[in-house]
Amino acid sequence: MCDTPKGQLLSRTLAMPSDCNPNMQIFGGWIMSQLDLAGGILAKEISGGKIVTISVSSIEFKKPVNIGDVVCVYGECVKIGRTSMSMELEVWVKPINDDGIKERYKVCNATFHYVAIDSEGRPRAINKS
Numbered sequence: 001m002c003d004t005p006k007g008q009l010l011s012r013t014l015a016m017p018s019d020c021n022p023n024m025q026i027f028g029g030w031i032m033s034q035l036d037l038a039g040g041i042l043a044k045e046i047s048g049g050k051i052v053t054i055s056v057s058s059i060e061f062k063k064p065v066n067i068g069d070v071v072c073v074y075g076e077c078v079k080i081g082r083t084s085m086s087m088e089l090e091v092w093v094k095p096i097n098d099d100g101i102k103e104r105y106k107v108c109n110a111t112f113h114y115v116a117i118d119s120e121g122r123p124r125a126i127n128k129s
């Protein structure tokens with residue numbers, strides 16, 4: 001197993017009790033939201049303007065996330081089309097609790113797709129230079 005995150009660190013936050021599912025582990029929808037925000041930041045930077053999420057082609061939750069974990073999203077742009085961008089994203093957690101800081105591990109990977117849009121919400125060509 002690869003033990004290094006792929007891509008750059010895009011976001012970091014703390015998993016809170018309010019983000020839990022009924023099993024008292026972190027809700028998958030909250031993790032998807034963190035992925036979408038992080039990929040969206042990268043898409044805005046690459047396209048230099050407004051973007052929207054158009055699709056998610058894959059997502060895999062490999063391990064649960066627990067309250068108090070530091071949740072980090074890493075990622076990279078793997079494709080830039082005329083108006084669209086594809087991001088491979090990974091979520092890693094670093095548990096910090098009474099026993100101290102534990103080694104980080106990957107909990108999720110996903111591929112998100114974004115489209116650059118203009119002020120009317122229409123697809124906008126990305127300047128690749």
Ligand SMILES: CC(C)(COP(=O)(O)OP(=O)(O)OC[C@H]1O[C@@H](n2cnc3c(N)ncnc32)[C@H](O)[C@@H]1OP(=O)(O)O)[C@@H](O)C(=O)NCCC(=O)NCCS
Binds near residue numbers: 117122
């Ligand atoms: C995103 C949106 C502007 C695209 O408009 P559209 O007229 O359907 O756009 P097009 O068919 O010209 O496709 C635009 C690009 O998206 C790509 N695309 C279309 N469907 C796709 C899909 N399901 N997955 C990935 N890429 C897709 C196209 O290949 C094209 O890429 P390219 O220009 O790099 O070749 C429009 O569908 C939209 O507003 N969707 C709602 C977005 C939204 O509300 N997201 C949630 C909140 S952010």
